[in-house]
Amino acid sequence: MVKNLKTQYHHYIPQFILKTFDDNFSLNVSDYFATIPDLFVVTPIPDGSVQADSGRKRKRTTRRRREDEAKDPKEQAKMEEPKKRTKVKEPKVKEPKEQAKMKEPKEQAKMEEPKKKSKVKEPKKKELKEQAKMEEPKKAKMREAIEQDEGGGANEQGEDGRANEQGEGGGANEQSQVADIEGESQSGGVKKENNSIRTTEDTKKPDYQIKVYHAASRTVSLNSVRRSYGVQDLYRDVSEENWMKFEILLSKMECTSSRFIREIWAGQEDLSLTRSQLTEMKKFLVIMTYRSNNRRDQYKNDRFSASTRQSILMHMRHKNIKRIQDVWFDNLKWIIETPADDIMEEYRKAIVYRAKMMMTFSMDEYQGPIHIAELVEFGNMCTNLMCIWQAEEGSEFILSEGCFGAWEGDGREPFHTFYIVSPRYAIILVNRLQPWNWATHLPFKSWFEGDIHANPETVYTKGPPPSNFTSDHFSPTDEFKYKRIVVPKEDVYFVNSIFLDARRESLTYKSNLSMYRSVQYYDMMKRWRPDLFKNGHDYSLLKRKLVADMGMS
Structure with missing residues (x-):
């Protein structure tokens, strides 16, 4: 169970998609998929700060973390016992006492030689420190020369140097950020590895970093994926207490959709979905559109036209909802919980109701499970x-x-x-x-036309359809x-x-x-x-x- 459910960071762009914008992310790494154990859209706020993994290459930290968690202290003790026994049972070759006495002076002399050498090396360390102090003015002049060469970008770099991510603990100046982006950070003439991938102390998971342009400050910084493109306490204004179960259902849909998306990344030629999988894929995409901070704020701030607001008020009376912001969550949880086929059946009923209302000027209220405008929008998206x-x-x-x-x-x-x-x-x-x-007769035409649209090849389970086939010919396994x-x-x-x-x-x-x-x-x-x-x-x-x-x- 996740503790403190009311202090969560909810992502409106899935984390596994954000990670692809990290400079160290490679689509050719076959074992990368093993490092994504948490496709949940809910991320607990970390208690500790994020620290850089200095100079070490990426490892399969997730697999090792799971192995460490699986081992109890008792099991670790059992694993260590054989090692101790083997040390005790190792055979020792006994030497004659006379040979041992003969070797003792020589061995003592050998042991003393390194100590003497180490004493000789001690003054050299002091000389190196003094030499480094002498070289500092030269390095300062070199930095000034570099800043002068960069010209007009100097002011902007100074602003970026102050733009650090909040809540990450510790800062990094602009030079280190640019070095992480380009992989050209050097120290003492030695080129370091790009260490933009970090690990958190509390979770020991890779922490991917992406470049984020902040519109308010007009600066660019490296931000953690865990704290990007989301909102803290998405459900803070919602009366529903048990909202976590809906997020768990959504995370399952995300896992299903992520498999197909990873196949797209990997460059596989066979990109196939069954009819039921395609329906779930569209449902997840549309839910993520609706489950956004923009849509939530629209309900929170009551930004609707007069006709839409009147429709929402009628729906609130029917559902006995007191606050308009609760309509947003009421719609969201119904869409998440309800099977896609049932949603589309209700969508068809809403279309018939709208057509009847326009033809007969009926004033009957639509008494459906969610607000009719959202239902029609959801259905239209799923039929695209x-x-x-x-x-x-x-x-x-x-x-x-x-x-x-x-x-x-x-x-x-x-x-x-x-x-x-x-x-x-x-x-x-x-x-x-x-x-x-369809839109050629309208004043505004789509910008995207031509060969960038292609219908998928369809393989019907019941065989090739006749010329006048209906939806009865469809199958979930198409x-x-x-x-x-x-x-x-x-x-x-x-x-x-x-x-x-x-x-x-x-x-x-x-x-x-x-x-x-x-x-x-x-x-x-x-x-x-x-x-x-x-x-x-x-x-x-x-x-x-x-x-x-x-x-x-």
Whole structure:
């Protein structure tokens, strides 16, 4: 059981996805998957600070930790007993007393020689210290020269040096952060290994670190994955006390979905899902969209149109809910607990109710399990097509608070909904009518058209379907075979521009060059299409830092 349930850090982007943005994460390491024992979306707040693992290579700490936990003190004592017995039973060769006496003076002389040598070495240590003091002025001049060469980026580095993660204990200046990012930290002319992967003393688990751009301070720092892209006490305003059971159910769905996502990472050609697995995959993605700090704050601050608020108030009367913020959690827990087939059945009922209300102008209240607007949105998302996008070589996707569920559309209906699963890959839910150019008659067309949509190959359990088949021909074991669709750089930068414009507090990137090009593309698009990119954020300081980190003039 998790202690102190009301002091949790809840991630709205899964941790195993955040880890792919660590510079030390390698998609080619076959045993990496053994180091992800906790795919839970709930992370207990650590009691101790995070300390760097100085200069040691990554090891399979999770497996060793499990082995140590499995061993009781009694078992460890049993394991040590044979070792003690073997030492006692070792045969000893007895030498004649005369030979032993003859060897004693020689052995004593040999033992005394190292002591004499060590006494001679002692003054050399003092000389080395004095020599180091003499070289300090030279090193200071070298540092000043380096700072002068960096030019315009000096002020920004000073700001970044003060931007450390809260609650992590201990600080690191900007030079050490940049060195960790580029792997070029040196001491005394000796190159050190990149030690951005850390371990916590309380859990002994690898602590991955990612680059985070903070919009408020306009600085970049290395942040722990455990304390990034989440919110403390997500359910602090919820009346429900036993919310942890819903998080456990969600974590099980996350584990199921993560298997397919890891297959995408590994580059496997066979990317197959059964119909039931695909339904659970879509359900998890949509839940993570709804289970976000943005959506919770919308209910907390009552940010709704007049018609939507009236619908919510009717639902509150029907469900006897007193506070509007409790509607958010009431919807969330029903979606998590209810099987996907039952949700879709209720979704069809809601669609029929809406059509009847529009045709007959009926004022009857919808008395469903959750608010009708959320139910219809959930059902529409689950009926969308799923694609797997692979960024073209030389480009990467970035992260923001809304990257796990951000969408592109005309303001009423989303055409594409994005779920970034690594710097290289993204899962896209495409409007089911988009491949047939449903939106061509509207003033706003989707930016993403052409060959970046592909329906999966379907293998029906009951055989090839007839021309006039119905849903009766479907089976939970029907198989959908997906292919990775290589997306041009321009489309990748456009997706990143959506995140750059919609970000609230943070951004994360892995490649400095790809991030620089994404910001350049965003600057161009916000001038060309201000109707699409209305916020028009300024990233000039971030661009200067990226140039400095890449060593460009």
